[in-house]
Amino acid sequence: MLTKNVRCVVCGKETRKGSLCGKCMVERREVARIDEFEIIVCSRCNLIKVGNRWVDTEIEKVVEDLLLKNARVLEEFDVREVEISNDRCIFRGEILDEDVEVFVPLKYKINRVICDRCSREAGGYYESIVQIRAERRELSDEEIEKALEIVDEVISNAKEQKAFVSKIERKKEGINIFLGSRNIGKKLSKIILRRLGGSLRESRKLHTRIDGRDVYRFTYSVRLPEYREGDIVEKDGRFIVVRNSVTGKGSDIITGETVNLSNEWVAVRREDLKSGVVVNADSEAVEVVCDDGRFVTTPRPLGAGIGDVVKVFERNGRFFSVYEGSKSFEE
Numbered sequence: 001m002l003t004k005n006v007r008c009v010v011c012g013k014e015t016r017k018g019s020l021c022g023k024c025m026v027e028r029r030e031v032a033r034i035d036e037f038e039i040i041v042c043s044r045c046n047l048i049k050v051g052n053r054w055v056d057t058e059i060e061k062v063v064e065d066l067l068l069k070n071a072r073v074l075e076e077f078d079v080r081e082v083e084i085s086n087d088r089c090i091f092r093g094e095i096l097d098e099d100v101e102v103f104v105p106l107k108y109k110i111n112r113v114i115c116d117r118c119s120r121e122a123g124g125y126y127e128s129i130v131q132i133r134a135e136r137r138e139l140s141d142e143e144i145e146k147a148l149e150i151v152d153e154v155i156s157n158a159k160e161q162k163a164f165v166s167k168i169e170r171k172k173e174g175i176n177i178f179l180g181s182r183n184i185g186k187k188l189s190k191i192i193l194r195r196l197g198g199s200l201r202e203s204r205k206l207h208t209r210i211d212g213r214d215v216y217r218f219t220y221s222v223r224l225p226e227y228r229e230g231d232i233v234e235k236d237g238r239f240i241v242v243r244n245s246v247t248g249k250g251s252d253i254i255t256g257e258t259v260n261l262s263n264e265w266v267a268v269r270r271e272d273l274k275s276g277v278v279v280n281a282d283s284e285a286v287e288v289v290c291d292d293g294r295f296v297t298t299p300r301p302l303g304a305g306i307g308d309v310v311k312v313f314e315r316n317g318r319f320f321s322v323y324e325g326s327k328s329f330e331e
Contacts, residue, residue, distance in 0.1 A: 015096050017076075022098030031077045031100075032091045035070040036107040039063070042115035044122075054115045054161060060084075067106060077102075117161045117180070126166040126178040128185025128218040132192065133174040135226035135263065143224060144175060147192055151177060154188045182218050189220035197246035198224040227261065230270030232313060232322070235259060239267060239315070241322050253322045256302035273311035273322065281306055288312055288321055 007014055008021040010028070015021040025031060039062055040049040047054040048062050067089060073079055077100075079093040084106065091102040114122070132139065132147050139147075148168075155163055162180035169176040179185045186202075193200045201223075204216040227233050227242045233250065234240070240250035240259045248261040276296070280287035286300045290312055296319040304310055304323035311322045 017096055022095035022100050025076070025095055026100050026102055029074070031074045031095065032079070032102050032104050033072050034067050034089060034104055034106055035072065036109070037066045037070045038109045038111050039066065040111050040113060042118055043112040044114060044118040047115050047117075049115070054117065059110075063106075063108065066108070071104075115161075117164060120162065120180055121164045121166060124166050124178075125180055126217070127162070127182045128179045128220065130177040130179065130185050130189045130192070131174065131219060131221045132177075132224070133221070134224040135198075136265070137226055138172065139174050139224070140228075143196060144170075146196060147175065150192055150195065151188060154184065154191060158184055160184070185218060185220050189222050192222050195246065196222075196224055197248065198222055225261075225263070227264065227266050228270065230273075231266050232268040232270075232273070233261065233264040234267045234315075235261070235264050239320055240264070253301050253320060254299055267315060268313040273313050276310055276312045276321065278304055278306050278308045278310060278321075286310070286321065288319075 006016075006019070008024050009019045010024040011021060013021045013024075018025075020028065039059065041047070041059070042049075042054065048057055048059060049055075050057070050062065050065075064084065067084070068082070071082075073091070074095075077091070077093055077095050079091050081092040083090040083092070087106050089104045089106050091104060093100065132143075134143070151165065151168075155165060160181055160183065163184050164180045166178040166180060168178070177188070179188065189200055199222075201221045202218065203221070204218045206214055207217045208215050225245050225248070228245050229242055231242045232239050232253070233242060238259075239253050240261065241253055242250045242261065250259045250261050251257060252259060274290050274292070276288040276290040278286045279289050279295075281300060281304065284300055285297055286304055287295060287297050288310060289295055296312060298310075298312065298319045298321040301310065301321050301323040303325055304321065308323060311324070313320055313322075
């Protein structure tokens with residue numbers, strides 16, 4: 001049995017269902033609407049709350065997602081495209097075999113609050129401390145600068161909500177970095193250790209109890225080695241020039257043999273070495289004229305010959321020299 005089409009009661013156009021054609025239905029009925037919704041934005045960091053999470057995203061993307069969730073459309077309206085245009089949306093599709101275009105007001109509020117992360121940060125919240133010190137010396141400005149660069153790098157690349165620095169304390173003996181997360185503190189300390197060398201020790205202290213559970217604050221103590229590249233250390237009766245303080249490698253100033261370092265004391269700082277030129281040499285010793293005009297005799301360092309520049313130091317009444325070959329002493 002064939003279905004007989006009826007005519008639209010408004011315009012007289014044939015329609016297969018109901019008393020209105022598609023276009024007249026759009027003009028006389030609410031075929032689509034968008035319920036007003038709210039977007040929550042942190043007033044400090046501009047993160048946007050999506051569900052239960054604060055995320056770094058564009059507000060336009062959030063508007064698009066929320067309008068689709070809050071759109072209400074008649075069953076007869078087969079929507080194929082939605083376009084956002086300022087304060088309204090355009091729904092395009094088909095109603096009762098007719099192409100239609102429906103303009104719908106778009107209303108939403110932006111509610112600015114303080115996110116959990118910023119609230120904790122502003123309140124001085126922290127779960128861990130990274131302490132950076134050096135053995136038997138103060139940190140150099142260069143070491144502090146490198147450490148703070150690593151802090152910026154770790155925080156900027158972190159995804160977790162509590163990845164923030166609450167406070168940085170600069171003390172004579174080093175720096176303390178207070179962090180919102182234990183995980184960030186642990187990660188940061190390991191990266192500093194890997195790049196600057198030294199040792200790492202972890203400790204914890206009971207902070208409070210929440211719902212019967214102990215809550216601890218953790219301290220990660222990074223201790224850089226006493227020696228730096230170019231310093232002279234003494235090991236097993238030999239003088240060793242430090243080549244790499246991070247990996248703990250040095251070389252014997254006489255034989256050039258590679259030596260593994262642990263926690264040796266510094267015999268002479270690199271800045272205390274004096275420059276000189278070799279003016280005489282034999283297989284065992286070299287004579288050096290120092291920059292101050294003094295002539296000294298030292299055991300012959302590996303590779304040094306007449307005319308070569310060496311670095312000279314005195315230890316227990318004896319003079320020694322270090323030859324760097326083509327390498328700069330300032331490196």
